[in-house]
Amino acid sequence: MSEQTHAEPITPFRVLVMVWVALLCATALTVWASTVNLGRLNVWLALSIAVLKSSLVLAVFMRLRQESPLFFRMFLVTVATLATFIGLLFFDVPFR
Known part of the structure; x- marks a missing residue:
C-alpha cells in the first residue's frame, strides 16, 4: 500500500x-x-x-489565503448574505 x-x-x-x-x-x-x-x-x-x-x-x-478559491467564494457569499439581512433590519428604523 x-x-x-x-x-x-x-x-x-x-x-x-x-x-x-x-x-x-x-x-x-x-x-x-x-x-x-x-x-x-x-x-x-x-x-x-x-x-x-x-x-x-x-x-x-x-489559512483562507492558502485554500482553494472555492472556500473564499463561499466565505464571501456568507458575508454578503449576513450583510443583506443586517441591512434589511434598518428598513424598520423609520417606523419605530
Whole structure:
C-alpha cells in the first residue's frame, strides 16, 4: 500500500509575529477610538477596525489565503448574505 501524505503549507514564523503585532496595534487603536467622540463616525471606525482584524485572522491564522478559491467564494457569499439581512433590519428604523 502506498502512503499518501498531504503537506500543508507552512506560514513563516516572521509572518505570524508581524500579524500578531498588527492585531495588537489594531486593538490599541480600538481602545483609543473608544475614548474619542467622533459622533456617528465612532461606529464606522469601530466596524472598520473589526473588519481589518478579522481579515488578518482569516487570511493568516485560518489559512483562507492558502485554500482553494472555492472556500473564499463561499466565505464571501456568507458575508454578503449576513450583510443583506443586517441591512434589511434598518428598513424598520423609520417606523419605530
